[in-house]
Amino acid sequence: MSAQPVLARQRSRVHGRVLAGCVAAMAGLVQAASVQVDLSDAAGKPLADAVVFLESAEARRLVKPQPGVEMAQEKRQFVPVAMVIPVGTEVLFPNRDTVRHHVYSFSPTKKFELKLYTGTPSKPVLFDQAGVVVLGCNIHDQMAGWILVVDTPYYASSPATGKAQIDNVPPGTYKLRTWHHRLPVGAPALEQALTVPATGMASASVRMAGLQP
Structure with missing residues (x-):
């Protein structure tokens, strides 16, 4: 038997597998x-x-x-005052003031302290558990910051328009949870079920009552 037909069939099978793999990958996207x-x-x-x-x-x-996540101290405030990060993220806390700060948290999600310092600490802080972390400064009592650590890659913060958008979400049923740093201490995030289609847009509305000033 000629080797050419055999090679042709092999190339055809390989090409077919590659093409099928490309189609599957494109479908996944x-x-x-x-x-x-x-x-x-x-x-x-x-x-x-x-x-x-x-x-x-x-x-x-x-x-x-x-x-590359940072929460700075500027003008004796945490900047940003609140942020959301996925589990496993390391955060640097650069001090951009001319006075020293002593950053700490007593939250069960992450207890830590960065004793009196200026500049940027040499090591970041690892946030390896989901939950809310409330930050303070042991020198400046008016300073407060919040870090929400989430166990998902699908999250977003709302701008001034109040419209938050999460892109590239695979289809399925999810728990949509909503949190704000002005919720009362210990209050859980609001929760509702949300079904995401294969393409297009899923929409929801959330009204948050009981926020602190």
């Missing part, structure tokens, strides 16, 4: 939607600085640390 959440306060006004995130067993398996 297509199977994702966006989630838009309209956030408002008790008066119905757009709510800035709220955090929305989507939880599921599959989402938990896809979590990856976010690189």
